[in-house]
Amino acid sequence: MTRFEYNNTVRDLLDDTTDPAFSLPSEDVGNGFGNDADTQSVSSLLAEQLGTVAEGVAQRATATPEALAKLAPCASNVTAQNEDACARTIVERLAPLAYRRPLADGEADELLGLYTAGRKDATFATGVATMIEGLLQSPDFLYRVEWGAPDAERPELRRPTGDEMATRLSYMLWGTMPDDKLRLAAQAGELSTKEGVRAHAERMLDDARSRPVIRFFFDNLLPISSLSDLERSAETFPTFTRAIGALMRQETQRFLEHEIFEGTGTWPSILTAPYSFMNGPLAKFYGISGVTGDEFQRVELDTTQRLGLLTQAGLMAGTTHSNNTNPVVRGSFVLQKLMCTPIPLPTGSILEKVKPPDPYSGATARDRFTQHSKDPVCAGCHQYMDPVGFAFENYDAVGLFRTTENGVTIDPRGTVPETLGDVSGPIDLVQKLADSEEAQSCFAKRWSEFAYGLTLKTGDRCTTEAVTTAFEASGYNVKQLLIELTQTDAFHYLASGEE
Structure with missing residues (x-):
């Protein structure tokens, strides 16, 4: 379970909205989303911190009579006569939800054993907290365990059980544990066919709970998750602040959600949409008049300067790591992330030659980086990356449109070998990407x-x-x-x- 999934699951299981998993170590990037099962492992540090997080969640879940009542109505007014029975009620309600399956024989008793150990010489709430703490450290909670069952028509193959399929669906589309409808569907056998799975997938995508997963996907695909921490020279970029960076990220998220759930909903339309969403402060940063207030609203773009997702300021700022633009970074992002074109990282003697060009070695980025990539050893990769990056040079290090750099007219033209061909600038590039x-x-x-x-x-x-x-x-x-x-x-x- 990833940190994103852990936070969502304890929220839905125990009404804990503190996002406790963000204190855990970051996942191995792997496939770019931190959920590649082949690259994840449990270090001693992670195991220790999972225990610490579980302890905190358990304490919050049992801190007050009101919190206990959310676990089971009987917990709000326990007595010496009914507290053991109430503890069993809590176990039998919580554990199947946490494990995403019915309990096996003896599992409830094991958890009740934790309750009993915690209750000794303490309070009912302490006993329940001990049980919850153990529950949250169980492999059946932390892992999405799949044993499967033989396929009826081809017994040599195994299919996820109904509960396992419900879990697959729920974590894929909602990033959390299955809801009541999915659990009932699993028990009724509705998830044993592709048609049944499709019906529930359609229902789930029409539910607002699918939107955080969409945001999470794009936060990891695109360079926008750290925009609120972006630092730029106040002297060079006086209108940019971290607050503007945060608004840039909101612009991208709001735009994507609108286009996917309310607009045409296609990837080409996302790449070439003639509009975006801004509020008053962000529109002022862009230099767009007529937009006021803090609410985001649809804004039509000057399509000679901006078109679609990639020309938003957040994407351009997020692919710039200093006060100077870097066409290599921007080109690498487009090719590797959006076109799946692998660009090998330099190693060995080649790595020793890699040095950023002197920012004063040329008036424009094209001048600086063309000289940088003339080495035939470097040109093999740079002939692909640099032309894509040059096409975005009309956007400065905070994503504002410009036609000159240091008083020299920017030339955004280029040719990308074997992929996009000749491009005349950013608008032409995104249109060709949309058709690619x-x-x-x-x-x-x-x-x-x-x-x-x-x-x-x-x-x-x-x-x-x-x-x-x-x-x-x-x-x-x-x-x-x-x-x-x-x-x-x-x-x-x-x-x-x-x-």
């Missing part, structure tokens, strides 16, 4: 990796092709892509030898 088969299939691949919690490799070609074909058939609709991800064999079967 590589960009569409890469977007589907990124969602597949997030949804399945893995890094897709060559052997996963069947899954990749099935998802990409379905995505294309839907007109590249994002919501439809998520539904199709629940229809693949990879989602409906356990991998060979997997338990």
